Amino acid sequence: MHLIVAEKNISARRIAEILSDGKRVTENKDAGVSLYTFGDTASMGLRGHVVEIDFEPGYSNWRSETATPRSLIDAKTIKIPTEKKIVSLLQKMAKKADRVTIATDFDTEGELIGKEAFELVRTANAKVKIDRARFSAITAQELKAAFATTTELDFALAAAGEARQSIDLMWGASLTRFISLAARRGGQNILSVGRVQTPTLSMIVDREKEIEAFVPEKYWQLALDFEKKGEVIEARHTNGRFHEKAAAEQAKDRTKAPLVVTDVKFGTKQDRSPSPFDTTTYIVAAARLGLSAANAMRIAEDLYMNGFISYPRTDNTVYPPSLDLNGILMTLRTSPFKKDVDWVIANRRPEPTRGKKSSTDHPPIHPTGAATREQLGDDTFKVYELVLRRFLATLSPDAQWKTLKILFDANGEEYTTTGGQIIEPGWHAVYPFSEARETILPEFTTGEKLPIKKVTLDEKETQPPARYTQSKLIQRMEELGLGTKSTRHEVIAKLVSRKYVEGNPLHPTLVGRAVTETLEQHADTITKPVMTQTLESHMQLIKQSQRTREDVIKESRTMLHHVFDQLEANQQAIGDDIRDRTAEEMNLGKCPVCGGTLAIKHLRGNTQFIGCSRYPDCTFNIGLPMAQWGFAVRTDEVCEKHGLSFVRLIRKGARPWDIGCPLCHQINSNRESLEEIPSADKALVDRIQACHIYTVAELARSTPEVLTKKLGISPDRAATLIQEAGIGLAKLRRRSECRKFMRDRLIPRRGRSSAKILNALKDAGITDLAILAKAESATLKNAGVSDAEAEQLLTEARIVFNSQILKEIGIPAVSLKKYLAAGIIEPEAFCATSPAALSEKTGMSAGTVQRHVSLVCAYLNKPVPKKISKLQIERGKKELLAISGLGSAAVEKLFAAGIIDGEGLLAADPARVFLATGIPEEKIRNYQKILKRKRETAIIPL
Ligand SMILES: [Zn+2]
Ligand SMILES: [Zn+2]
Numbered sequence: 031m032h033l034i035v036a037e038k039n040i041s042a043r044r045i046a047e048i049l050s051d052g053k054r055v056t057e058n059k060d061a062g063v064s065l066y067t068f069g070d071t072a073s074m075g076l077r078g079h080v081v082e083i084d085f086e087p088g089y090s091n092w093r094s095e096t097a098t099p100r101s102l103i104d105a106k107t108i109k110i111p112t113e114k115k116i117v118s119l120l121q122k123m124a125k126k127a128d129r130v131t132i133a134t135d136f137d138t139e140g141e142l143i144g145k146e147a148f149e150l151v152r153t154a155n156a157k158v159k160i161d162r163a164r165f166s167a168i169t170a171q172e173l174k175a176a177f178a179t180t181t182e183l184d185f186a187l188a189a190a191g192e193a194r195q196s197i198d199l200m201w202g203a204s205l206t207r208f209i210s211l212a213a214r215r216g217g218q219n220i221l222s223v224g225r226v227q228t229p230t231l232s233m234i235v236d237r238e239k240e241i242e243a244f245v246p247e248k249y250w251q252l253a254l255d256f257e258k259k260g261e262v263i264e265a266r267h268t269n270g271r272f273h274e275k276a277a278a279e280q281a282k283d284r285t286k287a288p289l290v291v292t293d294v295k296f297g298t299k300q301d302r303s304p305s306p307f308d309t310t311t312y313i314v315a316a317a318r319l320g321l322s323a324a325n326a327m328r329i330a331e332d333l334y335m336n337g338f339i340s341y342p343r344t345d346n347t348v349y350p351p352s353l354d355l356n357g358i359l360m361t362l363r364t365s366p367f368k369k370d371v372d373w374v375i376a377n378r379r380p381e382p383t384r385g386k387k388s389s390t391d392h393p394p395i396h397p398t399g400a401a402t403r404e405q406l407g408d409d410t411f412k413v414y415e416l417v418l419r420r421f422l423a424t425l426s427p428d429a430q431w432k433t434l435k436i437l438f439d440a441n442g443e444e445y446t447t448t449g450g451q452i453i454e455p456g457w458h459a460v461y462p463f464s465e466a467r468e469t470i471l472p473e474f475t476t477g478e479k480l481p482i483k484k485v486t487l488d489e490k491e492t493q494p495p496a497r498y499t500q501s502k503l504i505q506r507m508e509e510l511g512l513g514t515k516s517t518r519h520e521v522i523a524k525l526v527s528r529k530y531v532e533g534n535p536l537h538p539t540l541v542g543r544a545v546t547e548t549l550e551q552h553a554d555t556i557t558k559p560v561m562t563q564t565l566e567s568h569m570q571l572i573k574q575s576q577r578t579r580e581d582v583i584k585e586s587r588t589m590l591h592h593v594f595d596q597l598e599a600n601q602q603a604i605g606d607d608i609r610d611r612t613a614e615e616m617n618l619g620k621c622p623v624c625g626g627t628l629a630i631k632h633l634r635g636n637t638q639f640i641g642c643s644r645y646p647d648c649t650f651n652i653g654l655p656m657a658q659w660g661f662a663v664r665t666d667e668v669c670e671k672h673g674l675s676f677v678r679l680i681r682k683g684a685r686p687w688d689i690g691c692p693l694c695h696q697i698n699s700n701r702e703s704l705e706e707i708p709s710a711d712k713a714l715v716d717r718i719q720a721c722h723i724y725t726v727a728e729l730a731r732s733t734p735e736v737l738t739k740k741l742g743i744s745p746d747r748a749a750t751l752i753q754e755a756g757i758g759l760a761k762l763r764r765r766s767e768c769r770k771f772m773r774d775r776l777i778p779r780r781g782r783s784s785a786k787i788l789n790a791l792k793d794a795g796i797t798d799l800a801i802l803a804k805a806e807s808a809t810l811k812n813a814g815v816s817d818a819e820a821e822q823l824l825t826e827a828r829i830v831f832n833s834q835i836l837k838e839i840g841i842p843a844v845s846l847k848k849y850l851a852a853g854i855i856e857p858e859a860f861c862a863t864s865p866a867a868l869s870e871k872t873g874m875s876a877g878t879v880q881r882h883v884s885l886v887c888a889y890l891n892k893p894v895p896k897k898i899s900k901l902q903i904e905r906g907k908k909e910l911l912a913i914s915g916l917g918s919a920a921v922e923k924l925f926a927a928g929i930i931d932g933e934g935l936l937a938a939d940p941a942r943v944f945l946a947t948g949i950p951e952e953k954i955r956n957y958q959k960i961l962k963r964k965r966e967t968a969i970i971p972l
Contacts, residue, residue, distance in 0.1 A: 033127040034073040034163075035120065035147045037134040039064055040335045042075030044168045045133060049073075049177060061115040065123070072123060076134070080113040080120075081146050083195055085203070092207055092216070099208035100594045103200055103587050109146070120147065121154035129159045131180060136164045137343055137391060138573075139516055141184050142191030148183055166391075167340040167398040171357070189579040190572040196579075197565060197586045201225040204590065205556065208597055209545065212605035213612075219661065221545050221608070222528050225562055226513045226521050228549065231530050232557040233506065234498060235538045235546040244494035250278035251490060254445060255483040256289050256438075258472050262483060265289075265438055265445040275489075282487050286441035288479040293437040299450070301429035303457040304464065305385035306394030307420050308347045309515040310508050315420070315463060317501035319412055322534075323519035329413045330395070338399045338406075339417050343516045344392035347385025353393050355382065355425065365400035367418060370460045374422045383424045396421045422460040429456035429466070436474050440482065447471065497535035511563040544611035551607070552600040553593050561589065618664060619674040622693065623722045624648040628674065630662045638662050640677075640692050650722065652696045655679065660687050669694055693724075700725045703762055707754045709747065717741050726762055730755035764798035771799060771830065775823055776815070787814045803831035832856050839889045841882055848872040849882075860886040865895055866903050867925035876900040898930060906931030913960050915953075923947040932961050 034049075036042035046055045046066035055068045066073045085105045089097045097105075111117045124130060130151050132144040148160055161180035165172040205223035215221055252267035272278035307315070309327075316326035330342035349355065362371045385394070397418040403411040434449040449471035452458065458466045498506065504518045513521050525531045530542030538546070550557050565586065571577040597604065616630040618640065626644035633639075636657040642648040654662050660679025667676040669691030677695075679687040689695050697719060703726050704715045721740045723729055729737075730752060737748035769788055776784040790813035796802050803824070810820040832855050836846055839857065852871040854860065860868070860883050869879040876898055887894045909932040910921050927946035929935050940954040 031123075031127050031129075032071040033123050033130045034071065035130065035132050035134070035144075035151075036073060036075045037078060037140060037143060038335060039075035039077070041133075041168055042066060042073045044335065044337055045173060046071075046073040048168070048170050048173050060119045060122070063115050063119045065119065074116075074119060074123065076116055076120075076143060076147060077113050078139075079143055079146065080111060080116050080150075081109040082112045083107045083199055084110055085199075092211065099204045099211065100591075100598070102204040102207065103590050103594070105200075107196060107199065117150055120150050124151040124154040124158060127151075127155065127158050129161070131161050131163050131177065132183060133163045133165075133176075135341065135343075136166060137341075137516065138187055138191045138194075138514070138569075141187040142195070144183055145185065145188035145192075166344075166393055168335065168337040169398045171354070172398075186575045187573050190569040193572055193579040193582050194565070194569060196583050198225055200583075200587070201590060202227075204594070205597075208594070208601075209549075209604070209608070212597075212601050213608040214605065217661075221541070222524075223545070223549070223556065224521075224524070225565070226517065227524055228546070228556050229510075229559045229562055230503070230507060230512055230521055231525055231538065231542055232546050232550065233510075234503070234525075234531055234536050235543050237495065237498060238538050238543070241494040241497065246491040246493070247273075248275075249273055249490055249492065250275055251488045252278055252281055252285070252485070253488070254285060254289070254440065254485045256480045257483055258474075258480060261472065263447060263471070265436075265447040268437075268444040268446050271490075278487055281443055282485055284441055285443045285482070285485050287482040288440075289445070289482050290439045291436060291474045291476055291478040291480070292439050292444075293435075294474050294476060295435040295437075297433040297435070298453075299431040299433050301431055301452075301456065301458075301466070303379065303383045303426050303428055304420065304423050304461070305347050305383045306349060306396065306424050307417065308344050308385065308387060308394055309342060310504055310518075311347070311385075312342065312395050312417070312420075313504050313519065314501040315416060316413060317499060318463060319416065321409075321413070323500045323504055324523045326413070327519050329410050330417075332410060333401075333406075333414055333417070336399075338397065338401045338414055340394075340396050340398050341392045342395050344389070344394060345387050345515055346389045346392055346394050348388040348394070349382050349384070349396075349424075350393050353396075358397065358421070359425075361400055362397060362418060362422075365397075365418065366402055367415070367422075370419070370422055374425050374460060377427055378425050379427045416463060419461045419463065423457040426457035426460055427454070429458050430454035434471050436471070438480075497533075497537055499535045503536065510559045511566050512559050513562075514566075540615040541612050544608050548604055548607040548611065552604050553596040555589070555593050555596075615664060617675075618677070618692065619668070619672070621648060621650055622672065623650040628652075628692075630654070630664065630677065632657065632662070652692050652724075654689075654692075655687075660684070662689075696724045703758065704729070707751065707758050709750050709754055714741070714743075726755050726758045730759045761798075764800070768796070768798045768802060771802070771827065772823070775826065776819075782814065790814060799827055799831040799834070802827040829855055836886070840885050845872075845874060845878065845882065848874060857886050857890055861890060861892045861895075863926055864928040864930065866898055866906070866928075866930040867922065869900075869903060870907075870922055870925045876903050903930060906934070910935065912964070913957050915960075916957055920947075920949060923949060932965075936961060 034042070034045055036045055043057075043064070043066055046068055049071065050068035053068045055066050058065045058067065063074065084107065085102060086108050089102060089105055091097060132147055134140040134144040134147070144162060151158065151160060160183070162183045163173075163176040163180050165176040202222070202224045206220060209223050210216065210220040213221055250272040252269070252272065253264055255262050255264055257263070267281060269281065272281070305311075312330065313323050313326050317323070321329070327342065330339065333339040334342055359371055359375055362368075365371070395417055397414070401411070401414055406414055430453045432451045432453050434451075436447050438445040438447075449469045451468050451470050452466060455466075458464075500519070500522055503522060507513055507518050507521075508515075512518070522536075525536075525542070529539055530545070531538050546557060555561055565582075568577060568582045568585070572579055572582060613629075618628045618630065620626070621628050621642040621644065624642060624644050624647070626642045626648055628640050628642055628650075631639055631641050638654045638657050638661075640652040640654060642650045654677070658681075660681040662677055662679055665676045665678050665688075668674065669676065672691055672693045674691050674693055677689040677692045679689065681687075701715065701719075704710060704718065705712065707726065707729075710718065718729065718741065723732070723740075732752055732755075734745050734748040734752060737743065737751060738745050741748070743751070772788055772791065773784055776787060791810070794809050794813060796805055796809065805824065805827075807817070807820040807824055810823060811817065815823065829850060833846055833850065835857060836849070837843065841849070849855075849868075849872055852868075854863065854868065854871070865876065865879045865883050868874075868883065869876045872879065877900060880897055884894045907921055907930075910916055910924065911918065924930075924935065924943070924947060927943060929938055929943065935954075936958055938954070940951040940958070943949060943954050944951045
């Protein structure tokens with residue numbers, strides 16, 4: 031059997047479809063992984079990398095004393111399967127195969143993925159023949175040629191990929207840990223540092239600094255409008271920019287009609303057809319269609335996998351001689367662009383255009399198949415059209431322009447205007463994505479006099495350099511040798527997702543800037559592109575087998591150790607620096623009470639809130655949900671009313687929770703409960719809020735003196751208000767406690783909203799635990815809780831609620847635990863069970879139990895049971911156990927029924943004891959008989 035291993039499932043299917051040559055292809059699934067079979071051949075897809083490198087076990091604890099960040103530099107790495115189902119199918123098939131062809135993408139990454147597959151196949155089958163098929167497009171022609179002339183896997187190329195992988199892991203992991211620990215950041219808040227990522231971020235930060243440092247200079251531009259044949263035309267002063275206003279004004283004053291034509295210059299201009307697309311120029315062109323770099327690559331890969339365009343990761347801008355341009359044109363004649371294709375065939379330039387970079391791995395990006403809009407959908411079709419038209423443009427003749435430049439004189443001041451007109455559209459005819467703006471001027475003759483309509487003097491300012499757009503940044507990264515054609519767009523996406531940069535064009539966030547500037551100061555190797563460029567050149571050497579992977583990694587290790595020497599020497603300063611610089615990212619704006627600064631504070635144990643910088647002098651604060659609901663951060667939006675930045679709660683894997691303006695949120699979510707205070711009418715609530723009291727809790731904490739002064743109400747009214755607020759607060763606490771109780775226990779489930787259930791319960795009057803503890807399970811079921819859950823909830827509610835009461839009564843927590851374990855949950859149970867039995871069940875001493883029972887009985891207004899000593903219990907228990915046939919289980923039951931010794935047993939009515947204990951009357955009578963006899967025989971010897 032011949033096994034073909036492709037990079038992805040979709041390419042595996044395409045390969046099977048093409049190579050089967052019309053034979054039936056069967057798709058079988060093994061644990062969800064597809065296998066395409068035809069004749070004696072099977073084709074399966076990987077999911078890119080199916081194994082991942084990681085450090086060997088023992089390095090996962092960030093705070094370990096021994097596995098320090100630096101220790102990661104020399105840590106051994108292992109390969110772990112990340113796609114277990116695919117790996118297992120691959121190995122299962124490898125055992126049966128007599129030939130395996132690796133058909134992954136043809137580049138460094140693809141070769142490495144191929145090598146990973148190679149190793150997995152070898153483990154399963156030591157003898158099978160393994161070869162490699164290389165192709166740049168998934169088309170019949172390319173694939174058949176590739177499979178007819180397979181070669182060996184290029185281990186040198188794969189080794190280059192492996193070296194990059196190891197080095198990226200080592201740099202990224204050790205530096206990320208070091209910086210995060212130094213800045214005391216953990217969890218979602220870590221500061222990531224990376225070999226390519228950090229120098230790229232540094233470029234964005236540098237540009238931002240240039241922009242900030244830029245001092246704009248004023249300049250003036252002089253222009254005039256004149257009229258010719260009813261058309262208004264603008265001419266500019268030939269001086270260009272005037273740097274002094276006075277000079278510009280003088281020139282303006284001197285400008286007088288008539289405007290005399292002094293010269294008419296004709297010319298022509300060649301407008302060269304564009305060169306073929308490589309990855310970078312493609313991304314730049316796609317950006318003009320409104321696509322981000324990552325999106326542009328995703329769509330291009332999709333088109334490649336489906337055989338519509340060639341491999342989109344390429345540095346080549348020269349078509350190789352082997353590329354069948356005529357064949358491609360013929361194929362494209364069946365696309366919706368037949369008219370354009372035919373025009374190109376009729377007007378074709380002798381040689382296609384060529385760019386500056388020629389490499390042998392892949393041809394420039396070009397179309398390989400015909401597709402329709404219906405087939406692809408709008409966005410993908412837009413990209414397909416771009417690639418197709420670019421290909422056509424590279425085969426089209428240059429465009430020709432006619433140019434015209436007119437010089438004028440206005441009372442000694444010289445003006446000019448220029449025009450341009452396409453006379454041969456050339457490639458513009460098939461490539462509308464590049465603007466060709468024509469300015470058509472009427473005819474002028476020297477000496478002609480024209481009227482001036484108006485003269486305008488514009489004051490302007492020099493502009494700072496522009497921020498990087500994603501595509502500009504990719505171009506710059508390429509120039510600096512940062513990253514590869516395959517990774518550049520991913521690096522940018524990473525910077526965005528890690529909140530180091532934002533917006534388009536890109537600008538650094540406060541954190542992005544803090545990390546970069548701190549590193550620049552203490553270990554600038556990480557922020558400079560040199561180190562990364564060195565590695566790229568080493569990778570080239572590995573590819574050419576001039577250096578080994580181990581050797582390059584070793585050198586990189588040494589380099590990283592030097593970086594750590596610097597970092598560790600400055601650890602304290604680095605941490606302090608980053609913390610100082612990022613403190614601002616938590617500032618929200620002015621405190622409404624004192625004018626200090628409000629900032630988000632994160633405390634240990636998930637607590638977060640908004641507090642004032644003038645604490646303790648100013649105690650104004652706004653509560654926030656616990657951090658497990660989302661880590662609070664500031665956003666760019668600012669409240670128009672309060673001037674405070676908006677707050678957002680972010681949580682991995684969850685949609686962010688936008689709180690908006692924290693003060694607006696505070697006001698809105700507490701207004702209703704303030705209005706629930708009986709003596710506070712709407713007008714008073716308005717006044718209360720105007721004094722920056724927003725919650726019932728703040729009101730309850732206030733003093734009558736303060737309120738009297740602030741609100742202008744009588745001391746009596748103030749006292750009532752505070753008292754009512756106290757009652758209201760207790761109610762609110764019980765309400766939120768009940769909500770929290772339910773929320774914690776309602777397991778999130780698809781199609782069920784816990785908020786909805788909570789509201790239904792609220793409508794049913796269940797607003798606190800006391801009510802919930804006594805509720806019927808039917809009420810819960812009506813609100814949408816399942817049967818089993820309702821029972822569980824009610825039991826737990828009873829436990830939680832009664833525990834609170836018992837605690838209030840004065841039962842210590844340790845004892846409470848013992849009572850709960852013994853099933854004594856409700857206070858009533860303390861009075862219904864005899865203290866002796868309680869002592870027996872809980873293992874606590876009789877004295878302790880007696881004390882607790884007295885407390886509970888007093889609380890419930892019930893008579894306190896007679897005191898029993900420990901000795902009495904012990905003696906009674908012994909006496910009862912001495913009765914033959916009466917075991918400890920029965921003793922416990924009797925104790926519970928208040929029968930704690932022989933005396934009690936003899937005095938008891940067997941029928942009643944049966945009701946209380948379940949021990950048959952017959953047995954009890956028997957116990958009584960035995961006991962009586964015992965007593966009698968015991969008396970005789972006296
Ligand atoms: Zn304040
Ligand atoms: Zn607001």
